[in-house]
Amino acid sequence: MRVRDQHLTARPGQTVDVRAQVTDPDGDHVTSTWSVYAEAGTTGASPAVRATGGGNDRNARVTVPADAKAGQRIVLNLTATDDGEHSLTRYGQVVIAVG
Numbered sequence: 001m002r003v004r005d006q007h008l009t010a011r012p013g014q015t016v017d018v019r020a021q022v023t024d025p026d027g028d029h030v031t032s033t034w035s036v037y038a039e040a041g042t043t044g045a046s047p048a049v050r051a052t053g054g055g056n057d058r059n060a061r062v063t064v065p066a067d068a069k070a071g072q073r074i075v076l077n078l079t080a081t082d083d084g085e086h087s088l089t090r091y092g093q094v095v096i097a098v099g
Contacts, residue, residue: 001020001021001022001023001078001080001090001091001092002020002021002092003018003019003020003078003092003093003094004018004019004020004021005018005019005094006092006093006094006095007094007095007097008094008095008096008097009096009097009098009099010062010064010096010097010098010099011064011098011099012064012065012066012067012068012069012098013063013064013065013066014063014064015061015062015063015064016061016062016064016096017052017059017060017061017062018034018059018060018061018062018076018094018096019053019057019059020032020057020058020059020078020092021056021057021058022056022058022078022080022090023056024082024084026082026084028082028083028084029082029083030080030081030082030083031080031081031082031083032058032078032079032080032081033051033078033079034049034051034058034060034076034077034078035049035076035077035079036049036074036075036076036077037075037076037077037093040073040075041072041073041074041075042072042073043064043065043068043069043072043073043074043098044065044067045065045067045068046065047062047063047064047065047074047096048062048063049061049062049076058078058080060076062074062076062096064096064098068098069098070098070099071097071098072097072098073095073096073097073098074095074096074098075093075094075095075096076093076094076095076096077091077092077093078091078092078093078094079091080092
């Protein structure tokens with residue numbers, strides 16, 4: 001798994017793209033999910049997160065809550081699990097600072 005731009009800055013109400021590539025060395029199918037890590041974030045309201053991309057790309061569009069304040073942060077986790085006989089899970093993380 002490779003998460004690009006692990007640290008981003010966005011304004012309240014702005015939509016940003018988070019990008020990752022996920023591959024499995026054995027060629028197993030990989031399922032992935034972006035989720036908000038609310039306990040590590042400080043915006044209070046949850047951002048809107050919509051998965052995009054296909055193939056090995058595991059991207060998402062994230063909209064910062066309109067009432068977010070400068071200095072707050074949003075933390076997203078990417079969880080990727082293969083469907084091998086002994087499935088493995090990897091994690092990635094993106095932090096979006098509200099500016």
